Amino acid sequence: MKIGVFTVILRSMKFEHALDYLVGLGVQAVEIGVGAYAGQDHCPVDQLLASDCKSKEFQHAVTSRGLQISALSCHGNPLHPNRKIAAAHDLAFRKAVRLAAKLGVEVVNTFSGCPGDHAGARQPNWVTCAWPPDYLEILDWQWANKVIPYWQKTVEFSRKHGIKKIALEMHPGFVVYNPETLLKLRKAAGQEIGANFDPSHLFWQGIDPCAAARALKGAIYHVHAKDAAVQEWNSRINGVLDAKHYSDELNRSWIFRTVGYGNPRSFWCDFVSALRMIGYDGTLSMEHEDSLMTPLEGLEKGVRFLQSIILYQPKGTVTWA
Numbered sequence: 395m396k397i398g399v400f401t402v403i404l405r406s407m408k409f410e411h412a413l414d415y416l417v418g419l420g421v422q423a424v425e426i427g428v429g430a431y432a433g434q435d436h437c438p439v440d441q442l443l444a445s446d447c448k449s450k451e452f453q454h455a456v457t458s459r460g461l462q463i464s465a466l467s468c469h470g471n472p473l474h475p476n477r478k479i480a481a482a483h484d485l486a487f488r489k490a491v492r493l494a495a496k497l498g499v500e501v502v503n504t505f506s507g508c509p510g511d512h513a514g515a516r517q518p519n520w521v522t523c524a525w526p527p528d529y530l531e532i533l534d535w536q537w538a539n540k541v542i543p544y545w546q547k548t549v550e551f552s553r554k555h556g557i558k559k560i561a562l563e564m565h566p567g568f569v570v571y572n573p574e575t576l577l578k579l580r581k582a583a584g585q586e587i588g589a590n591f592d593p594s595h596l597f598w599q600g601i602d603p604c605a606a607a608r609a610l611k612g613a614i615y616h617v618h619a620k621d622a623a624v625q626e627w628n629s630r631i632n633g634v635l636d637a638k639h640y641s642d643e644l645n646r647s648w649i650f651r652t653v654g655y656g657n658p659r660s661f662w663c664d665f666v667s668a669l670r671m672i673g674y675d676g677t678l679s680m681e682h683e684d685s686l687m688t689p690l691e692g693l694e695k696g697v698r699f700l701q702s703i704i705l706y707q708p709k710g711t712v713t714w715a
Contacts, residue, residue, distance in 0.1 A: 398423035398679035429486030430470025473507030506570035561590035621656030
């Protein structure tokens with residue numbers, strides 16, 4: 395396994411400065427934003443697609459420091475009912491696929507997206523309940539008319555460009571938000587659909603990330619090392635569905651945390667072990683969204699924590715039985 399960092403948190407730094415900083419922390423891989431919500435602060439996508447020279451220079455900046463690119467990330471909503479937003483995010487994803495092929499990166503991370511509730515909708519509608527029956531009608535319409543057709547077409551595009559790992563982050567607010575919905579889309583659109591497994595979005599839904607990882611054996615293409623803390627003094631009163639701004643930490647039912655600050659070390663040891671048992675030995679990429687810490691303090695504490703629990707060497711041989 396390798397420790398990585400999603401470099402968008404260092405967007406204020408120039409790319410090579412950020413790489414030098416991460417090497418100094420002992421990081422081994424970088425996940426790079428290439429469009430949509432993730433932005434392109436560290437990756438001029440159009441320039442790299444247009445110039446073999448620039449793309450080789452970009453690769454060299456990473457590999458010459460002993461790093462590798464774990465994934466290109468283009469988190470967006472290509473199913474947005476606003477056609478302008480949907481088209482921009484779809485185009486960004488397609489460019490990400492082409493760039494991944496050019497750079498030799500196996501994984502492209504994104505979201506599944508979320509449509510509206512009818513053909514003339516203006517905003518996404520994330521269905522979270524089965525009654526009144528209108529909601530199930532919306533859900534059926536979304537999957538049949540928007541979700542499955544889009545991803546079948548998009549998977550075919552990725553296949554043509556040699557990208558076989560589209561890693562969807564299971565994120566509430568989008569149609570794929572748990573293992574069941576991920577596997578539903580994978581069955582409908584193809585084996586190229588897998589998970590960018592981020593336990594932080596599972597904790598507050600009441601999902602056990604270790605159990606979820608086992609359920610997704612063979613379908614986890616990338617992993618985010620991000621924690622979340624459910625704050626029971628609020629969740630016991632109002633539950634975990636919480637639309638308060640992330641900056642209102644004291645009053646939210648849950649908040650994102652740097653690894654080790656939301657759940658104990660024992661969980662993270664179990665999680666790393668679960669990943670190994672299902673055959674995932676790739677990167678654990680830190681996505682820093684802990685508003686109680688600065689980016690640098692959060693990254694430094696998180697990297698040190700991961701260094702103490704990650705499994706670097708290959709799985710051992712059973713010699714005692």
